[in-house]
Amino acid sequence: MAQWNQLQQLETRYLEQLYHLYSDSFPMELRQFLAPWIESQDWAYAANKESHATLVFHNLLGEIDQQYSRFLQENNVLYQHNLRRIKQHLQSKYLEKPMDIARIVARCLWEEQRLLQTATTAAQDGQAAHPTGTVVTEKQQILEHNLQDIRKRVQDMEQKMKMLENLQDDFDFNYKTLKSQGELSQDLNGNSQATATRQKMAQLEQMLSALDQLRRQIVTEMGGLLTAMDFVQKNLTDEELADWKRRQQIACIGGPPNICLDRLETWITSLAESQLQIRQQIKKLEELQQKVSYKGDPIIQHRPALEEKIVDLFRNLMKSAFVVERQPCMPMHPDRPLVIKTGVQFTNKVRLLVKFPELNYQLKIKVCIDKSRKFNILGTNTKVMNMEESNNGSLSAEFKHLTLREQRCGNGGRTNSDASLIVTEELHLITFETEVYHQGLKIDLETHSLPVVVISNICQMPNAWASILWYNMLTNHPKNVNFFTKPPVGTWDQVAEVLSWQFSSTTKRGLTIEQLTTLAEKLLGEMTCLEKAMCQLLWLSDHLGQENMAGKGFSFWVWLDNIIDLVKKYILALWNEGYIMGFISKERERAILSPKPPGTFLLRFSESSKEGGITFTWVEKDINGKTQIQSVEPYTKQQLNSMSFAEIIMGYKIMDATNILVSPLVYLFPEIPKEEAFGKYCRPEAAPEPEIGGDPMSSKPLLHTPKKCLCPSVFMDFPDCELLGNTFPGTNSGNTSDLFPMSPRTLDSLMHNEAEANPGHMDSLTLDMELSSDVASPM
Numbered sequence: 001m002a003q004w005n006q007l008q009q010l011e012t013r014y015l016e017q018l019y020h021l022y023s024d025s026f027p028m029e030l031r032q033f034l035a036p037w038i039e040s041q042d043w044a045y046a047a048n049k050e051s052h053a054t055l056v057f058h059n060l061l062g063e064i065d066q067q068y069s070r071f072l073q074e075n076n077v078l079y080q081h082n083l084r085r086i087k088q089h090l091q092s093k094y095l096e097k098p099m100d101i102a103r104i105v106a107r108c109l110w111e112e113q114r115l116l117q118t119a120t121t122a123a124q125d126g127q128a129a130h131p132t133g134t135v136v137t138e139k140q141q142i143l144e145h146n147l148q149d150i151r152k153r154v155q156d157m158e159q160k161m162k163m164l165e166n167l168q169d170d171f172d173f174n175y176k177t178l179k180s181q182g183e184l185s186q187d188l189n190g191n192s193q194a195t196a197t198r199q200k201m202a203q204l205e206q207m208l209s210a211l212d213q214l215r216r217q218i219v220t221e222m223g224g225l226l227t228a229m230d231f232v233q234k235n236l237t238d239e240e241l242a243d244w245k246r247r248q249q250i251a252c253i254g255g256p257p258n259i260c261l262d263r264l265e266t267w268i269t270s271l272a273e274s275q276l277q278i279r280q281q282i283k284k285l286e287e288l289q290q291k292v293s294y295k296g297d298p299i300i301q302h303r304p305a306l307e308e309k310i311v312d313l314f315r316n317l318m319k320s321a322f323v324v325e326r327q328p329c330m331p332m333h334p335d336r337p338l339v340i341k342t343g344v345q346f347t348n349k350v351r352l353l354v355k356f357p358e359l360n361y362q363l364k365i366k367v368c369i370d371k372s373r374k375f376n377i378l379g380t381n382t383k384v385m386n387m388e389e390s391n392n393g394s395l396s397a398e399f400k401h402l403t404l405r406e407q408r409c410g411n412g413g414r415t416n417s418d419a420s421l422i423v424t425e426e427l428h429l430i431t432f433e434t435e436v437y438h439q440g441l442k443i444d445l446e447t448h449s450l451p452v453v454v455i456s457n458i459c460q461m462p463n464a465w466a467s468i469l470w471y472n473m474l475t476n477h478p479k480n481v482n483f484f485t486k487p488p489v490g491t492w493d494q495v496a497e498v499l500s501w502q503f504s505s506t507t508k509r510g511l512t513i514e515q516l517t518t519l520a521e522k523l524l525g526e527m528t529c530l531e532k533a534m535c536q537l538l539w540l541s542d543h544l545g546q547e548n549m550a551g552k553g554f555s556f557w558v559w560l561d562n563i564i565d566l567v568k569k570y571i572l573a574l575w576n577e578g579y580i581m582g583f584i585s586k587e588r589e590r591a592i593l594s595p596k597p598p599g600t601f602l603l604r605f606s607e608s609s610k611e612g613g614i615t616f617t618w619v620e621k622d623i624n625g626k627t628q629i630q631s632v633e634p635y636t637k638q639q640l641n642s643m644s645f646a647e648i649i650m651g652y653k654i655m656d657a658t659n660i661l662v663s664p665l666v667y668l669f670p671e672i673p674k675e676e677a678f679g680k681y682c683r684p685e686a687a688p689e690p691e692i693g694g695d696p697m698s699s700k701p702l703l704h705t706p707k708k709c710l711c712p713s714v715f716m717d718f719p720d721c722e723l724l725g726n727t728f729p730g731t732n733s734g735n736t737s738d739l740f741p742m743s744p745r746t747l748d749s750l751m752h753n754e755a756e757a758n759p760g761h762m763d764s765l766t767l768d769m770e771l772s773s774d775v776a777s778p779m
Contacts, residue, residue: 003109004035006116014119017257019391021111023347024400025093025331026104030086033067033079034060043109046102048569048641057098061087100332103569107334107506114508143240146232147270153225154274157218161281164214168292171207178204208294218285219302222278226309229275233313236267237320242476245323249450249472252327252337254501261325265353265394268321272354275314276439282306315443318436321353322445325396328430328452335506335568338452338472339464342404345379350432350447351396352385360387363434363445365397370429370481374407375454385434404454424463425484427451427471451481462561473498492520499560506568508576511583518583522607523556554610562612563605570640571614579603579668579677580614590629592669593619599666606634614645616652618664623657630664646681649674 007018022028031038046053064087071079094101178200244264251257282303289299326349329337340346350365363385369375379401390396430449435442451471453464467484473495474488496516504510511519552559563582567575574580580603593600598620606613613634620628635648653661668677 002036003039003112003116004031007112010115010119014115015391017115017260018112020326021108023331024089026101026108027086029082030064031108033083034063037063038105039109041105043102043106044572047099047106048644050099053098053102057090057094057101060101061091064090104331104334110506140240143232143235143267146228146235147267150225150228150232150274151270153221153228154277157221157225157278157281160214160218160221161284164211164218165284165288167207167211167214168288171204171211172292174200174204174207211292212294212296212298215285216298219298219306222282222306223302225278226306226313229271229278229313230309232271233317236264236271237317240264240267241320241323245478246476248327249476252450253469253472253498254335254505261323261351261353261394262392265351265355268317268353269355272314272317272321272356275310275317279307279310279314279439282310311441315441318352318354318443319445322432322434322447323351323353324432324447324449325349325351326398328402328449333461336461336465336468338450338468339461340404340452340454341458341461342375342406342454342456345401345403347398347400347402348430348449349396349398350385351390351394352445353394355387355393355395356438357387359385359395359436359438361385363395363397363436365432365434367399367402368431368433369404370431375428376405376407378403378405406454406456421484422463423455424453424460424467426453427467427481427483428454429479429481448479450478451483462558465561466557469498492524495523496520502560502564503567503575506564507572509578514588515581515583518585518588519560521585552608552610559607559610559612562610564612566605566612566614566637566640570637571645573681574603574645574678577677579672580605581669589617593617593629594627596669596671597667599664600669600671601665601667602669609634609636611636616649616665620664644681644683646678647683649678650682 007015010018019028022031041056041059042052043056046056064083068080068083068087071083090101178197241264244259244261247256248259251259285299285303285306289297289303293300326347327337328340328346328348330340330344330346332344333339352359352363361384365383365385367377367381369377380399381402383397383399385395385397387393387395389398429451432447434445436445453467455461455464470487470490471480471483474490475483477483496511496519499519500510500516567580571580575582582603582605584602584604589602589604593602596619599618601616601618603614603616606615613636615632615634617629617631620630622628632652635645639648649665652663652665654664656662663674665674668674
């Protein structure tokens with residue numbers, strides 16, 4: 001079954017998460033219309049290869065045209081209009097940047113697979129494998145029971161109010177009748193009431209006593225009911241809603257996405273409906289009291305307090321129910337919410353968790369930002385809440401086209417109170433305001449986003465994201481914009497969990513204990529487990545961000561953030577398979593590889609590359625049979641743009657001591673054959689391994705020495721005797737183990753010198769490199 005069809009069969013709680021994946025950047029309508037074709041394309045490859053991305057994008061436009069023709073034949077005017085609008089939007093936004101749409105689609109498809117996996121696990125286990133499942137806890141069962149009890153008591157109160165009204169009508173009728181008869185008797189007889197009249201008066205007094213007793217019972221039960229409502233409301237707002245807001249914070253920084261609001265909306269709407277019913281009953285008491293009142297009337301004594309209490313409860317519930325369902329986020333950076341770049345569109349969504357149809361199209365939401373720096377909010381900054389835009393009929397408003405523009409003035413537009421903070425530590429609140437007029441009540445509603453960081457240059461993104469991580473990791477305070485004036489410390493356990501989330505939120509794998517231990521050693525030095533657990537990490541200036549790591553020209557966070565980017569864009573599939581050991585110390589690397597047979601290798605991240613690099617280290621034996629551990633210079637994003645890492649590994653060759661091209665990479669640690677691990681990730685057009693006994697250059701393999709990497713095209717026109725001799729072109733040593741790694745800069749220099757010496761030769765060389773898809777420099 002197609003992936004999109006499987007998604008449509010999921011439960012509501014999963015569909016809600018699915019809806020959040022899509023925006024104008026990649027509309028859900030397009031996903032629906034072209035589902036089979038979209039799922040058949042290799043978007044991950046297109047996201048890393050511009051030529052392929054361009055081809056796929058133009059094919060996408062062609063598919064849109066075909067679908068438009070089908071709608072034209074069906075005379076479906078609405079779909080025609082939507083599809084034409086979508087195509088115009090895609091052309092205007094991605095025609096010059098096809099890799100951007102490829103990344104967005106690839107991420108959406110991956111998130112869909114994640115969602116399906118979560119739902120499948122939940123169905124098999126009876127609950128989700130992690131807190132994203134909506135399992136009803138014992139506390140929530142008690143809450144639902146209390147809500148049911150409130151609804152029942154409200155209905156019982158409705159019956160008692162009818163009894164009271166009937167009893168009062170009877171009393172009023174008898175009283176007026178007796179009064180009329182008594183006056184008539186006095187006029188006719190001119191003396192006291194007759195015996196019959198005295199009996200009726202006694203009956204009337206009994207009725208008044210019963211009326212008074214029922215009134216007292218009702219106001220007493222109403223007081224108890226309001227107390228129960230107050231208790232349940234505190235559970236909802238102070239616990240359940242607060243828990244949801246904390247989960248939303250965690251989800252924003254990569255944690256489990258357990259942020260569906262449907263159940264909370266059902267609970268809060270139920271309570272609000274009960275409160276409005278009780279308020280109507282209290283108003284009914286006032287009407288009854290105005291018709292019949294007497295000395296010591298309990299309605300006169302207690303009704304004002306009851307009215308004030310229910311209005312306060314309802315007003316506070318409405319204010320709490322106005323929430324930011326989707327925090328501010330730039331569509332091009334979906335995994336970096338709460339960081340906004342000036343001049344770049346961002347989106348967010350607000351929702352009222354009281355689902356009253358009569359409020360549809362009645363609430364106009366206005367967006368503004370705090371005054372610590374002066375910004376203009378451009379775009380559509382007012383919108384009316386409605387139930388039509390939401391897939392589940394919730395009352396919401398989504399702002400899709402907002403941008404910030406800073407007003408430059410003295411001190412860079414900043415006030416004196418925040419001048420001590422750097423831009424990436426400044427926190428701002430985006431505020432949403434509206435007014436509710438309902439059943440004679442006017443309620444001002446206001447809610448805030450989580451604190452956001454506003455940047456003006458994309459190079460500020462890593463440090464801005466680090467600020468968002470630190471804030472949401474350490475506090476659940478929703479509006480503490482002065483957090484970084486005196487930032488609290490964090491523990492290693494807290495930091496380790498968040499660091500692992502940075503991988504698990506965008507891939508299938510988080511970090512293992514061994515990988516986290518390596519990162520801990522980089523931050524804290526060697527410590528015992530207990531020491532790490534008790535160690536307190538200071539904010540960026542001391543540990544994570546602003547200070548460079550020992551012996552490095554860059555900070556820990558910049559290094560790690562670039563590795564995360566490298567994984568997502570270039571080696572995602574290998575990381576998901578668990579083939580990349582990644583973070584491992586050189587001592588540990590040597591310890592686990594030394595006992596292994598020659599040809600065993602592992603993949604790890606470079607500790608010396610600021611931009612993020614990955615390398616492989618392998619075991620080999622020298623001529624004396626001594627074990628040696630060799631490694632290659634790290635491959636960075638620049639090299640991986642030309643050739644996938646799997647193809648680099650499959651085609652990697654070195655010249656052995658007998659001048660024979662061999663591959664030193666045989667088994668991926670611990671003992672996975674290289675072809676089994678990486679063969680499936682190589683493109684069909686990649687060159688096959690040379691046959692035994694055949695020309696070793698016929699397949700144009702990547703040619704390397706143990707520490708020196710050269711593009712095979714460089715050697716295309718060297719005589720065989722020179723290539724197969726003891727000395728490589730451009731070197732002075734016949735011992736290949738003495739050669740140092742060739743950097744990309746060295747390779748560029750070699751090709752430049754060759755071009756100056758022989759321009760015609762390099763012309764043909766360049767042409768050969770362009771035409772040979774499997775010939776590219778790994779360095």
